[in-house]
Amino acid sequence: MEIELLAAGFGGQGVMVIGQFMAAASVKENKYALFYPSYGPAMRGGTANCTVVSSDEPIGSPIFTAHQNVMALNLPSFDKFESTVQPNGKLFINSSLIDKKSDRKDIECIYVPSNEMAIEAGSNLAANIVMLGVFLKLTQFAKKETMEQVIQEKFGRKGEKIVSINLKALDAGYNFV
């Protein structure tokens, strides 16, 4: 099975982290993974998006015209990518920063107040991990324990506190749906 996601937001929201963690968890489970980042020259403030694929089979084209799943972390990303969700696909919307609702009836929309939930978990910065938790639950591209391992490995050098905030954020997202 192939699970594909386009995640988009502004630079600094951790869009690339979502993609890299999804790829890392997939590889940990001996699946094929592909992560394709796309961003402008700016570190913060510009728009950023990435395409990620997790699959049991070798992955072909990294270019997609329509996406199985789209995650919009800010309004410009919602406006730009809402129309690219495949029919019957899923659109994950960060409702903390996007007050619009999608008019599309042929897709499933999941509204997640991820910034509020992240603050609850300990830091506004973990909003991306909240979204990742929601996505993980609904697509099951990897086991939750695998993602917890990835979080421990990747955030380990930032200290125990950061790890625990992000694990809480993952939990919050996972249990949201």
Add this chain to the structure above:
Amino acid sequence: MSEKILMKGAEAIGEAAIKAGCRLFFGYPITPQNEAPAYMSKRMPEVNGTFLQAESEVSAINMLYGAAGAGHRVMTSSSSPGISLMMEGLSYIAGAQLPVVVVNVMRGGPGLGGIGPAQADYFQSTKGGGHGDFRIITLAPADLQEQVDIMYDAFDLADKYRNPVMVLTDGLLGQIMEAVEFKTELDPSSFKPPAWAVTGRKNRPKNLINSFDLDLDGLERHNHEIQAKYKTIQEKEVKFESFHAEDSEIVVVAYGTMGRICKTAIRKMREKENASVGLLRPITLWPFPEKKMLELAQKPSVKAFCTFELSAGQMVEDVRLYSKELKPVHFHGRTGGNVPSPEEVIEKIKSVQKEAR
């Protein structure tokens, strides 16, 4: 079997070079390949190697010239405009018959261009690129595992033929992450310096590394020697992937990232509508799979070729040349860093199918 590691394309290039026994990297930064020198600047000191940021690409390529002359495995990586600056040096290196590996993570051009993926340096890499009669062995991977494997091949081919080897990749293969496996790890301390290298003359006749001979006949003899070597390379080192190319009416010809996308498109067409479409994906761009091209063109079952490139049409000239245009050759190209989706490829193939009927 070693473990699979999730790595960024440009970093995997660096690690593969180290595993292939390369301990010298000279380069100058340029997007979209900066992760390669950044990785090397961190890794080379850990393996007793040297990373050196030169003051320009011109200087970097001449550092390669010197190090190769001293018998060391050496590499650089750059992107299109930077590679142009290295072309004078590459001509000297080819003339002096030295083994170097150069990675070109191609970006859109001409001029400074953008940082999006492109394949616009096919002419430059396969037709010489610099002044004088010379060829660069040009290898084009389509995914990160192949890119890693090709790095080992690049050093081996460079050594075997004492000739520059270009790994021609693009901004997409430089930036994506995939899991890769490094098959072997070579220890450079086990390498014997080649007999021709300038290693310090001790109880042996002197070695001279030179790209030219001022004597007209001498230079011609030198050129004949180089050309004879190129002929051997053309006979022995051609590599390609065929995906149903032999049993299809429409043969798509594409390399690198474009080859990968075409393969997905073709797979979809074969699965959904049992379409008679196949792929010929050259892995060596020079030497080009010319015999294979002609063989396919001569097949009565083959109705047409369609070449896809991230350029305005460069490899398609070789497709026309080597197929002797026995069958119609179609072309679809995108530029500026735009990459077509499999759906766009399918649409073009369908129009070629219609015309062939």
